[in-house]
Amino acid sequence: APVWVVVTAAGSGNRLGAKQPKALVSLAGRTLLEHALQRVSLVQNLAGVVVTIPAVSLPDFAPTKPACSIPVFFVEGGASRQASVFAGLQAVAQYAPLDALVLVHDAARCLMPTEVFDRVASRVAETGHATIAALPVVDTIKQVSQQNPQQVAGTVDRNQLRIVQTPQGFVLDQILQLHEQAQSQGDSESTAATDDAGLAETAGQPVEIVDGASEGFKITTPTDLKYAQFLVNTK
Ligand code: CTP
Numbered sequence: 001a002p003v004w005v006v007v008t009a010a011g012s013g014n015r016l017g018a019k020q021p022k023a024l025v026s027l028a029g030r031t032l033l034e035h036a037l038q039r040v041s042l043v044q045n046l047a048g049v050v051v052t053i054p055a056v057s058l059p060d061f062a063p064t065k066p067a068c069s070i071p072v073f074f075v076e077g078g079a080s081r082q083a084s085v086f087a088g089l090q091a092v093a094q095y096a097p098l099d100a101l102v103l104v105h106d107a108a109r110c111l112m113p114t115e116v117f118d119r120v121a122s123r124v125a126e127t128g129h130a131t132i133a134a135l136p137v138v139d140t141i142k143q144v145s146q147q148n149p150q151q152v153a154g155t156v157d158r159n160q161l162r163i164v165q166t167p168q169g170f171v172l173d174q175i176l177q178l179h180e181q182a183q184s185q186g187d188s189e190s191t192a193a194t195d196d197a198g199l200a201e202t203a204g205q206p207v208e209i210v211d212g213a214s215e216g217f218k219i220t221t222p223t224d225l226k227y228a229q230f231l232v233n234t235k
C-alpha cells in the first residue's frame with residue numbers, strides 16, 4: 001500500500017524559546033523541518049507528505065519544501081497537536097486511498113532515521129494494527145505517593161515500560177475514524193491523548209511496538225538542540 005507521512009510542525013516551541021516556530025530553528029545550517037523531511041523523503045513506498053504548519057506562516061515555511069518528486073503539501077495546523085494531526089489527516093484523505101498507510105511524525109524528532117519509518121510501516125502492513133516506535137527505559141523509575149509526591153511509593157518494573165516516540169503508523173481509514181471520534185468528544189488540553197496511538201488504545205484496539213532510535217529524541221529545550229547539533233556535527 002502507498003505510504004503517506006504527516007509531519008507535525010505547527011507548534012510554536014515555547015520551551016525552546018526561539019523567536020521563530022521550532023520547526024524553522026536552524027540546526028547545523030538547515031531547519032529542523034528540513035532535517036526531518038530529508039529523512040522522510042527516503043521512506044519506502046512513499047506516496048506523499050503533509051506538513052502541518054502554524055497559521056499564517058506559509059511564506060516562512062515555503063522555502064523548506066524539499067525538491068523531490070513526491071508531493072509535499074503544507075496545511076494549517078490547529079491549537080493542539082491532536083487538532084494539527086487531524087488537519088493533516090484530512091488533507092491526506094483528499095489524495096490517498098482509505099487503505100493507505102499513514103505515519104504520523106513530529107518535526108521536532110528531526111533526526112529520526114528513515115529505517116524506523118520503514119519498520120513502523122511494515123508492521124502496520126503486516127498486522128493492520130496501530131504501531132508505535134519505542135525504546136526501553138534505562139533509568140530506574142519510582143512511583144511517588146499520591147498524598148506526598150516527596151515520598152517514594154514504590155519502584156516500577158522498567159522491563160515493562162517503554163519510552164514512546166514517533167513515527168506512529170496506522171491505516172488511513174482507522175486513524176481518521178479515531179480522530180473524528182476524539183474531535184466530537186472535544187479536544188481540550190486535559191482530555192486530549194498525548195499521542196495518536198493513545199486514541200487506538202482508548203478505543204480498545206491493539207497497538208504494536210517496534211524499535212525506535214535514540215537519535216529520534218524530541219528536541220524540546222535549548223539543551224536538546226545543542227545535543228542535536230553535536231550529533232549532526234560529529235556524524
Ligand atoms: N505541534 C503541532 N501543532 C500544535 C502543537 C504541536 O503540529 N498545535 C507539533 C510540533 O510542531 C512538534 C510536535 O507537535 O513537532 C510535538 O510537539 P512539541 O514538541 O510540544 O512542540 P511545540 O508544541 O512546538 O513546543 P512547546 O510545547 O515547547 O511549545
Ligand code: MG
Pocket residue numbers: 011
Ligand atoms: Mg507542545
